[in-house]
Every structure is written in C-alpha cells, then in structure tokens.
Amino acid sequence: MSLRTAIRTPRPLAPQRKRRRIVAATGIGWSLMVLGAVLTSGSGEASVLGHFVNGFGLGMTFAVYLMLMMPWKLGLPSLKGYQADERQHLQLLQAYTLAYRVIGVAVLLGAMYLLIGSDEGTRLPLPHTREQWYPVFWAAILLVGALPTAILAWTEPDFDDGGQA
C-alpha cells in the first residue's frame, strides 16, 4: 500500500500539556509500584501500606499504559493502519531509535545490577516477592511497549495553526 492512498483524516493533536500529563502519570504510577515494593519488604503496617500503594501504582500504570498504546487517539502518528505520512514516519523512526538506545542502556544497567546484586558479598536489594517483581516486569513492558509513543507525546509541540487561509 502506498503512502499516498493510505492517509486518513487524522485526529487533532492532543494538547502537549495533556500528553505530558499522561507520560508523567505513567512515571508516577511506576514509582508508586517501586515504593510499594520497598514498603512490602518491611513488617506490620508498612507492609500492608506497601501492598496498597503497589496495587494503586499498578492500576494507575495500567490505565495510562493503555492510553499510550493507542497513540492515534492522541493525534500522534502510528504505524498501525499506515496512518502516518512521510514526515510522521520520520518522527516515528527517530522515536523508535531513541527508545532502542534507552532500552539498550536500561537492559545493560539492569543486567549489571542483577549480576552484582546476586554476588554473595554485596548487599544490593533484589526483588523476591511478587510485589517486588511487579515494577521490574512493568518497567520492561513500559519501555518496550510504550516508550516510543511516550517520547513522541512528550516532544511533539502543540500544532501552530496560525497560517490558516
């Protein structure tokens, strides 16, 4: 299918403030999961609070993750349905390239951490329980699945429509 025949009427680009709020909410949700995971390693009330915070963070992250998985709803280019034109394909390519680099560095650092942490002499905290593994799984899911969209959502400026005839 050629690009010329594939362009459909796009949704208007969502305001940058809204798009950035969604990206920030993802980060906050994930941070809450981490906080919850840390708290669950404590005892008594801290552990109960940790489960609650972890669950809340998980729900929040999942909700905004769904939004990032549908970039066309925010007016952002997407490969799905070949809705993008040549400029948007270039944008996507740049976002995917940057995401690939970030994921590469994150995987490398994560592997190093696990390698060093699993050494018996070191005392680095490692995930053991299900709640403690949630942030790790979600970090992988978010990085692989939503990072390119998050980059576009964060960087794409608001559309200047000043030159309308």
Add this chain to the structure above:
Amino acid sequence: MVAKTSGRPTPPPLFNRLPVLRAERGLSRQDLAAAVDVNYQTIGYLERGEYAPSLDLAMRLSEFFGLPIEAIFSRTPFTPLSEKVYGGQS
C-alpha cells in the same frame, strides 16, 4: 523532533512559497493536505521550513500548484512579490 540531527551537519535551509500559493488559492492547510495526501500538520511544518519534503512530495505539490518545483522551493530566500512587481518604484 524531526528537526534534530545527531552530529551530522545541518542541511541548508529550504525556503518555500507555500503560504503565499495557498493563500492565493484560498486553501486551508487541511485542503492542501488532502490534495497532496499528507497530514495537515505536515503542511504547517513545510510552511515554517521545519521539514524538507521528499522529492515525491515536492513533485506532488508542484503538480497540484501547476508550477515547477523551483518556483515553490528554493535554497535562497524568495524575493517578496511586492518587491518584484513594484521594485525600484517610489
């Protein structure tokens, strides 16, 4: 995001007459975008010189306006039409 380059020399700017041509024909960005099959935001990027079109898109614009490509895009700034018509007259 598109304008960013990593370490490569920045290409010289590409000037264009798209806003004038569009205004002459009374077209909105959406109209022009639909005519050349691009996203309407892309027309804004082109007009502001923030995106250099592919040869294919440049030719589509050229065909649409019925003008040669060099009448629409140029490496040097275009002379304003008023100056061309009334240039040198006081």
